[in-house]
Amino acid sequence: MLQPAHILVVGGGYVGMFAARRLSRKLSPRAARITVVNPQPTMTYQPFLPEAAAGSIEARHVVVPLRRMLPGCRVIVGEVSFADHQRRVATIAPPQGPAFELPYDILVLAPGSITRTLPVPGLAEHGIGFKNIGEAIYLRNHVLSRLDAAAATDDPARRRRALTFVFVGGGYSGVEGCAELADMTRSALRYYPELSADELRWLLVEATNRIMPEVGVGLSAYVAQRMVRRGIEVRLGTRVTSMVGGHVVLSDGEEFPAETVVWTAGVRANPLAARSGLPVDRTGRLRCDAELRVWGVPAAWGAGDSAAVPDLSVPGDATCAPTAQHAVRQARRLADNLVRELRGRPLRPYRHANAGSVASLGLHQGAAEIYGIRMRGLVAWLVHRAYHLMMVPTVNRKARVAADWALALLFRREIVPLAQVQAPRRDWAVAAHTPAPAGAGVLPEPLVSRRAARQPAGPPRREPPAS
Template sequence: MRTILVVGGGYAGFYTAWKLEKKLRRGEAKVIIVDPRPYMTYQPFLPEVVAGSVEARHAAVAHRRHLRKTQLINGSVTTIDHAHRTVQVQPAVGESFPLAYDILVVTAGAVTRKLAIPGVAEHAIGMKHVEEAVAIRDRMLTAFDHAATLPRGPHRRRLLTVTFVGGGFSGVEGFGELMSLGQALVKKYPELDPAELSFHLVEARDRILPEVTDGPGRWVVEHLEKRGGHVHLNAQLRSATDGHIVLSTGEEFDSELIVWTAGNGANPMVHNHTDLPIDARGQVVVRADLRVGTPEEPIEDAWAAGDDAAVPDLAIERPGAATVPNAQHAVRQGKLLAKNLIATLRGRKARPYKHASLGVVATLGLGRGIFQWHGIVIKGFPAWVMHRGYHVLAVPTWERKVRVLAVWITAVFYGRDIVSLASVQHPRQAFETGGEPARATADTRATPDTRAIADTQAIADTQATADTQA
C-alpha cells in the first residue's frame, strides 16, 4: 500500500483527501493529512462571521467528522525532502519527527502578507482565520459598550473608529459587513450618536476589487461612501503606532480596531524549506495536470494545488498565465488532483486543469452585494441573494449547509446577536479576582478590554506561526 501525504488541510487539501476517500479501493493507498488546525476554514463566510450572520463554528469544517478514513496529524510540516520522500513534522505537542511517504501533495496555502509598517504587528489583526473574524467582531462590540460610558470626545471617537487596510475581496466584504453591523448596532445605544461612527478603507491602488472591471469597482466605492464609509484610494498606511493612523495622503486619525487584509504571500515553508522547484513568487512550479515540475521535467510522485501552486491557467489565452488564488480554483483543483492521483495509481493518464471563471460575487453588508460575469453586472439585493445562495451551495457537507441556513432563517425574525464574548480569551479572570472589579491602569484612555485583545492577538500570532511552518 502506498502512502499519500497531504501537506495542509485547507480547501485543496481537504477536497483532495475527501475525494480520495470516496474513490480509493480497499488497500490501494493510505492518506495522511498534516495541518496545525483540525478543520478547514470556509473563508468566504468570514465577513459574515465578523458581522454575526454566520456562527464561527459553522465556517469551519471539522477534519475528523468528514475524513474518517484519513490519518490526521495535528502539526506543521517544517521541511520537505522529496529526494528522500520524507518530511519533518512539528506536532502541536512533543518533539518533531520525520514522516516518510510515497506520494506528496502540497496544499499548504498562503499566509497573510505583512509589511514592516510601525504599529501593524502590535495593533492590527488579520482576517484569514475563524478566530480572527471572531476577535474583530468582539472587539467592535466591546468598543461600543465602553464608548457608551464615556462623554463625547477623542477617546469615544477612537473607540467608534474602524480601519480596514486592503481593498481586495476580503477587505471590501469585511468592511461592508462590519459597517452594516455597526450602523445597526448603534441604534441599540441611545447614548451614542450614529454620526460618531467612522469606518475607513485604505487601498494603495486607484481602485478596489481588482477582480471586477472599472465600472462596477467605481460603483462599489460610491455605494460604500453613500452609506457613510471613507474609502481612501491611492493611499498607503505609513504608521499605526498606538492605533494612530497615518496615511501617505497626509490624513491622520485614531482607530481602535485595525484590520489588515492587504493580500497574501507565499508560504515560507514552501518557499524556503523544500527541494521542489519554486518560481519567483515563492509558489511551487506545477504543470497543467497539477504534477509538480514542467512539461519537460516532471517531478515524480509530487503534486500541488491551491494558493501555494503556480497552476497554468488554460482558460486564459495568455502565455505564462496562472490561476488566481481563490476558493473557486482551490476546490476544483483539489477534486481534480484526487482523480489524477487515482488515475496514475491505476496506470491511466492525468487530465489537465481547466476552469473558466463563474464570475465574482461579493457581499457589501446585509442585503447589499455585487455580482459580475463578463459584461453582466448585478447590484444590490439580488446580488446579495446570489452571494448567499452560491456559498450555501458551495460550503462542503449538508451538515454545514443546514446549520448555516438555520442561522440565517433565525436572523430574519430575531436579528443578529450583539453579545461580545471577548472575555472568553481569559476565562480564569473571574475565578482569579473572586468577583473584585478590575483595577484601573495608569492609562486612563477608555479602550476595549486590553487583556482580551492582547490574548486574542497572541492566539492569532501563534496560529500564524503554525501556518508559516505548515
C-alpha cells in the same frame, strides 16, 4: 503483495480536504493510505468569515471538522516544517511534544497562503488579522467593546478614537468584512442611546487605484460607490505608513487615532515549498504544470493558493489567481490525475471557465458578475448567499447556515459580545491569587463539635519517642 501507497496531504483547506476526500473515495485501502496534516482539526470556509464576524452566522457553522469529512483518512493536527522529498520523509511539529518524521510515497503540497504583511511601524502591536475564525471572533468582540468604551465616556477625543475603524486592503476580505461590520455597528446603535451614527467612522484604505481587482472595472467602481453611500470612506491610492500607539498615519498626510486597524492587504505563499527545496517562482509559489504535478519532481503534486498553476484559459504565461473557486476545482483535478497516474492512465490538464464573482456589501446589498451577467443590490446579495450555501461542505453545514439566515429574517441582528473569550482565564487568575478573607473556609465552632462527636473513636494517639 504490494504495500498500499502512502499519500501525504499537507494542508486541510480547500485543496487538501477536497482532494483527500476524493482520493479516499476513488482508492481502496489496499491501493493507498491517506494522511492529512493540518495545523487545525478543522477546515474554515473563509467566504463566511465576514458574516461570522458580524453575527449573521454562528461561528461554529463556518468550520468543518476534518475527521468527520475524511473518515477514511488519518488526520494529524500539526504543522509540516520540512519535507525531504528525496528521502520521502516529512518533519511534523505537533502542538505538544517533540517533532517527528513521517515517511510517505506521494506528496500533495497544499498548505495554503499566509497573511502578507509590510514593514509598517506599529502593525505587529496594533493590527488585527482577518484570515481565520479565531480572528473573526476576536474582531467582532473587539468592535462591540469599542462601542461600550465610547458609551462609557464623555471625552470627545476618547470617543473618536474608539469609534474609528480602519480596514487596510480592498480585496474580497477587506470589502466584505468592512461592509458587514459597519452594518453591525449601525444596527447596534439602537441599544446605545449615548452614541449617534455620525460618530462612527469607517475607512477602507487601498494602495491601488481600485478595490476588488478580481472583478471588472465597472463592477469595482459600483462597489466603491455603494460603500461610500453606506457611510464608508474609500481611500484609493493610499497606504498606511504608521500606526504606532494606535495613531494611524496615511500616505496622503492625514493622521488620526484609531483603536481598530484590520489588516486585509493580501496574502503570500506559504514558505514550506521554498524551505523544502522544491521549485518555486519569484513569489515563492510552488511551480506546477497544467496537470498539477510539481515541475521536475516525481511523485509530488501541488495546487491552491501556494501553487503557481498555468492558467490555460488566457494566452501567455499567466497563472491561476489564489481564489477559492480555483482551489476547489484544482482539488478535483489533482485527485483525479493522481488516481490516473496510479492506474497508468493519461493525465488531463487543469482548465477552467471563469464562473464569475460574488460579493456581499452588507445586509441586503451585494454585487455579482456571473458568466458576464452583472447583478447589483438585493438580487446580487441573494445570488451571493445561494452560491456560497451551495459551495459550503456537508449537508450538515448547509442546513445550519440556512437556519442562521432564516432566524436573521425573523429577529434582529445578534450583537452580544463575548468579551470573556478574549481572556478566558482572567477572572480565575484573580480569584486564585486573591488571599481569602480572615475566617474564610473555617467551620463554625458548634458545627465542628457536632462533626467531631459523630466521628468513631480511633486508636489512642502515640507520642513520638524522645530523641
